[in-house]
Each structure stands twice: as C-alpha cells, then as structure tokens.
Amino acid sequence: MDDQAAALFAAQGTGALPDHPALNGGRCKACGYIFFPMQHYGCERCGSEELEPWLIGGRGRLVASAEVHVSMNPRRPAPYVVGSIATDDGAVVRSILEVPADADLAPGTVMTSRLVEETRPDKGPFDLRFAPETGRP
C-alpha cells in the first residue's frame, strides 16, 4: 500500500465523532494553526517546526460541488462528483462525493466521511469519501 495515501485518514473516528473516519491532520504547537494533511516540514502560517498530529473529525458542511465529465487520470474514470467541505474542526478539504451524478447539492449540506472500496492499485483497501449525512439536509 502507498504509505502516503494510507496516512491521509484513520478508519476510526474522533472521540466526538466516533462513527466516521477521521482525517489525519496536524496542529502547530506555536500558533494553533490546524491543517490537512499532516506534514513535518513547517507551519504554513508561522514557520514553526513544532507540529503535532491532530485528528480532524469527518463531518462538515458542503461549500460547492461539481460533476466531473473529463478525467485526466485513467485511474479515476469520469463521471464522478467532487466537493469542497469545510469541516467542523476548521479544515477545508476536497473529496470525491458518494452521491448520484445528477445530485443537486445545496451549499451548507451536512456531509460526513465514510470509507469505500479502493479501486486504484497500490492505494490500500479503502478510500475516504464524503456523502450527505443521512437525515440531515
């Protein structure tokens, strides 16, 4: 499995959101900046090298979505739907969405993370996606 891809998310959730896989983000000990994904090079906001892993809960609100008709990567055949999600923990991520291709997704829709079977080689058994939280518009 691709170590970098595996490092992006944790199958278990956070304490506050145990039922949805968490994102492996980071936090700057010097300025408190929350970022995703985790890295050890230095803080984008203040330059500190004092960075620590920080789990980001798999829930947020949809900012925008788009159905992709043309793929630049044969391992990601189109069509598929992608979205921008502002997480409850303050990070902003982009992800493939588990929704019908013609879904009309309103901004502000509550989205949660889930694991799906990975179809790309060398990326491990699962991929993380977001989908509308059941029962919440």
Place this chain on the structure above:
Amino acid sequence: MARLISDLVPVYVVGIGFHPYQYASDTSYVALGLRAIREALADARIDWEAVESSYVANALLGMAVGRPMLRHLGALGSPIIHIENASASGSAAFRHACIEVASGISDVALAVGVDKPPKSGIFRSPTGIPNLAEDAIAPFTHFALLTDEYSRKHRIAPEDIALVAVKNHANGAKNPNAQRQKERTLEEVLGGKAISGNLTALQCTPVGEGAAAVIVVSEAGIKRLGLDPGRAVRVASSAAGSQKADNDLNPDTALTIETMARAIGEAQLGPGDLDVIELHDAFTIEELFYAEATGICPPGRFVPMLKEGAWNIGGQCAISPSGGLIAMGHPIGPTGIGQIGEIVRQLRGEAGARQQPAAKAGLAHMVGVGAVCYVHVLTR
C-alpha cells in the same frame, strides 16, 4: 521602507512583438521566439545590439532555452536570465526586466516568453505531501467548484457566466495573433464538450504554443537611441505576491485582491480610471473573480454589467480585448508578456478593430499555480 518601481527611474515599453498563438505544431521554439523578438525590435526601431539584458520566460521547455534562441540575433555576450513562474512566468519576466531598467543597471531590456506544450504531460516534482482526491481534481475542476460556489452565492445562472466566453471569442476573432479566431454564440459555448461542472470546452483556455516579446527602456535610453516618445507607454506600477496561509479554496482571488490594490494604488489611479484590462481568464469564472477584485464593480455585479455591455470593447472598460486566455490562448511562458503587448497596442491607439476608444490606462493580471500573482498598470 521598500521602494516601488514608480519610485525609481521611469520605465517605458517601446516595442512589442508576437508569434501568433497556435495549436501545437512542428515549429521549433527557436523560430517562435525569434519571430516575436524581431517584431518587437522592429516595432521599437532599435537594433539587437542596443539590448543590454534579456529575460526569457518559459515553463514547459526545460533548462536553458534562452541562448540557443537568442544567439541567432547575434551572440554579443549580454546577460540572459531564465524565469519560470507557472502561468505567470511571462509577467514575472516583464517585472524583472522593468526592475533592471528602473534600477538604472540597464537602459534597454528584453522580456520574451516562448513555450510549447509537452508531449507527455506537465511534470511537477512531488512535494512528499499527498492529498485526498488529488488525482481527481484537475485545474478545470477546481474552477468548476468555484463556479458552483459563485453562482449560488450571487444567484447568477451558470449559463450567464458563459457569456464571458462569448465576449472573449468575439474579441479573439478580431485578433490575428489569437489561437481561437472564431465568434461563438452562447448556444455553441454551452453546447460544446462538457468538461467539469458547468464548464464546457469553449469556456476553458486552450494551451498551445507561441511567443511574445516586449522591449523596455529608460528615459535616458529613449533619448540616447533617438526613439519616438510618442509611442512609448509608461509602466506605472508593478506588484507581485504569493498565497498566504488560511486560504485553501480560492487563493488566486484573495491574492489578486491584495495585488490589484497595490498596483492600482502605486499607479495613483482608481479602478474607474482603467480603460483596458487583460486578466487571467483561463476559465470563464476567473474573469468574474479578478475583474471584481479590481474594484470596477461590486462583488456579484460583473455578469449583470456584462449583459449591459459594460465590458465590451467600446464599453465602460474593455476586458480581455485580445480575446483573453480563453480565445487568444495561454501558451504559458508568453501569456503575461502578450497581455502587456495588447495593453501597449491599445494605449497607442493601434489596436484596429479591437481598439477601446481613448484608452489611457490599462492593467495586466496573471496568476500562477502556487499561487503567485502579478499585476502591472500601464499609462499614456
């Protein structure tokens, strides 16, 4: 305190030249670049021997492409500087050519951009930091997401955003240097190949090949070389910046707002003084974001004013009169320098069918992956 380019020796553009932007061909980059440079030298009415320094912009050709091209003008031993800054490579080369002249180090400098698309995709060295779905979100999808966000926020129909492409294709149809020179109806734009979200192929820039060159000169250079000051266009300001933390979704616009304000302020103008604007409209939505970033209209008002004709040639401010990246094209290295060429042509009153009446001030803007941003204001 750091000084501005307008605090230094005044800089003027005295020569512009192009190799027309076109789809990829067997023409060598050397031939593309030499045509643009020779046209710029002829336009400036100076000999190659007068050029003291050359800034060569490209992003796709690889290492050290300058001298194998410039030697055919006469290898006279002057300095050559290569500049790569993604889509803003040409703008960066222009800025640094201006800085060299403004500092007094040289009186005459060349900025030339030349590029050809690679045959096997654009290579970017990995950073070691992966991201979710990074192989699923190409630039056109990034801008499809921003189209969705803007259209819902401002209640603008995505079909109306496509009117940007109709305008820019109409302008490109009047530009012999444009890669796309065909007028398009809204139906043609919307009915073309679907790319991502509401973006269709005719709302996306074609990345082809070409070259653009400009000659920048000091006042002393104009006098020493006996040039016509009536054809010289002043570089009133130059501003540049890069993305800050805390802006993950639309860094280009946040950066553009800051850089625009500095450039327009340095030129001692207000947004309403701009007669001509060339923007980084690689995708239709970008023209909305960046035009509104100048302050020429409130956020959300660009499309209603577009429908009233405010941004047409002959309107309140001609935006992308060259055809912009959507119609003129975006060969990467040349693009920012080509924008300067269009502004100079407009301010001289030499733009023919594309002429914005009585144009006195023009602004050129490019962003590049990173993100980086460059804005220049030119005046007569």
